[in-house]
Amino acid sequence: MVVPLTLALGAAPAQAASCTTSTGPYQTRVERFLGLRVDGRQSAADCKAIQKFQSAHGITPTIGYAGPLTWRTMNTMLAQRAAGSTPNKAGKCPTNKGRIACVDLTRQLTWIQDGARLKYGPVPVRTGRDGAETRTGSKRIYYRNINHWSTLYHVRMPYSQFFDGGIAFHSVSKSMYNPPGSGGCVNMRTADAKAYWNLLRNGDDVYVYGRKPGT
Structure with a gap:
């Protein structure tokens, strides 16, 4: 419900953040979710794919790190998919x-x-x-x-x-x-x-x- 200040002021969008080389605590799970090679190690391809996901959903910092917020978002998506056409099964x-x-x-x-x-x-x-x-x-x-x-x-x-x-x-x-x-x-x-x-x-x-x- 809150309009981001940069949008409210009409500021130009920030340039894309650079990719991190760090392996996040949820690396393997995030790789699996995104359909990447599951090896638990950060690569340039991993970082770009994670960064794209973060950018699409406003997750910051948008640096391609497989951290708690990124995985929490993906895990919520998985729970939603699992609900299928029977959301009130319980x-x-x-x-x-x-x-x-x-x-x-x-x-x-x-x-x-x-x-x-x-x-x-x-x-x-x-x-x-x-x-x-x-x-x-x-x-x-x-x-x-x-x-x-x-x-x-x-x-x-x-x-x-x-x-x-x-x-x-x-x-x-x-x-x-x-x-x-x-x-x-x-x-x-x-x-x-x-x-x-x-x-x-x-x-x-x-x-x-x-x-x-x-x-």
């Missing part, structure tokens, strides 16, 4: 409320279900950072604004659907994996936020559970 989101939007902070996923029937998703989200965590529990959508303006962050929040104080589903243009996270809102890709706008109404249930990695 039954943690209620199935006795009819239409409900479920938010799993641990896997950074959301979906809409009607009873036990999946209606949309699951899709990745970007939730509250450490210290501004998205609050868990049973909620309900109480206010919708298709082109909401945040007086707190001074940015547009398209397709906003508020369900807990100032916390809302809304779209952002950045990567869903961009650290450290939102100011508490459930950030979504534009297409997903638009689909939620069309599927949900005031009074619909929202259930948030789990804990975001790194919080």
Whole structure:
């Protein structure tokens, strides 16, 4: 929800950082995730591939180091892929409320279900950072604004659907994996936020559970 200062001021993008030759603590896992040769040793090719991944998702420093944040992001992606078309297989989101939007902070996923029937998703989200965590529990959508303006962050929040104080589903243009996270809102890709706008109404249930990695 916060616009990076450099973008807000219209500054030119920084030049790409140079690659590190250091082998990170998650080197082997990161190599496997990226489909690289798995030998646990940093190479120039490894560094460039890791750096490309970091750049795509706003992970800094963008130097190609296989560190904790890079691996945490990849591990979240793996958990999302594993969810497949059965995100509520463990039954943690209620199935006795009819239409409900479920938010799993641990896997950074959301979906809409009607009873036990999946209606949309699951899709990745970007939730509250450490210290501004998205609050868990049973909620309900109480206010919708298709082109909401945040007086707190001074940015547009398209397709906003508020369900807990100032916390809302809304779209952002950045990567869903961009650290450290939102100011508490459930950030979504534009297409997903638009689909939620069309599927949900005031009074619909929202259930948030789990804990975001790194919080």
